């Protein structure tokens with residue numbers, strides 16, 4: 606079975622076992638609790654529109670004279686019964702939020718705020734995910750829609766202590782030919798520095814469309830040197846993760862939590878050294894699990910999976926990255942050594958230039974040594 610060392614680091618082993626290793630809770634008094642904000646980390650799963658705060662969305666809606674559904678500004682999916690969560694409600698609210706983004710300045714403000722807030726929460730790297738088709742209309746084309754985001758990512762990186770890269774994600778709900786177009790566009794901006802396209806993904810309703818229809822788009826992106834990080838294994842089960850592992854060769858998988866339903870798939874993820882971008886607030890918000898305690902974070906961690914915690918869409922799920930790390934401690938019983946290891950996994954899972962990761966890893970070591 607996977608074991609946990611005194612440093613809280615799971616040891617890779619050929620035998621992956623299903624039972625999670627309990628690491629102890631802060632309440633038990635034998636673990637130290639350091640400040641999560643000062644822990645350097647990378648945020649690898651955050652969507653452009655969903656990164657907004659409710660305050661920003663409200664400001665934009667007022668400016669453009671749009672009346673927002675009260676649900677969007679007053680409620681959180683986490684506060685409704687599990688049977689009222691789910692994808693369609695999420696999509697309806699997301700589309701409404703997207704309609705409030707009407708100008709270039711709106712787009713710049715979203716990137717700026719995401720970078721500012723993430724930097725304040727201790728992220729040294731942010732890889733923000735965007736589907737530029739959604740904004741092509743307001744910007745007069747796909748290219749300017751992407752370029753304005755890239756430009757602002759670069760500027761925000763200079764303003765705050767954070768390196769912001771952009772992941773171009775095709776939407777499963779759109780025609781696969783559009784995904785190919787996006788991959789060709791993304792290929793023109795490949796890089797690993799702030800303001801570059803650093804990866805290519807596939808997002809939106811996982812149950813919609815066939816993943817195999819998007820393989821050609823992934824091929825184009827791969828050929829251009831882009832690391833791949835599609836969503837899989839949240840709304841669909843481990844068989845979808847398997848399909849993606851075999852055919853797409855991802856460096857990371859968005860979510861992937863349902864791998865826990867098949868330990869052979871978990872083992873394949875570990876062997877392939879694929880990082881899972883685990884977003885507990887999203888899983889619960891979409892009704893995949895009834896509550897946070899059901900999200901198999903312990904099981905995956907104990908099995909040796911590299912996990913990068915993410916917030917996905919804080920606008921709709923009501924929580925940002927810092928809360929996911931706080932919950933690693935409060936809900937899943939991770940001690941500070943294990944929390945530091947989650948931060949290391951996130952940094953090592955980043956596809957941006959190694960210097961950003963290396964600098965932050967040194968700071969993680971200092972964090973754990975701090976009193």
Ligand SMILES: [Zn+2]
Pocket residue numbers: 650652808836859917
């Ligand atoms: Zn996502």
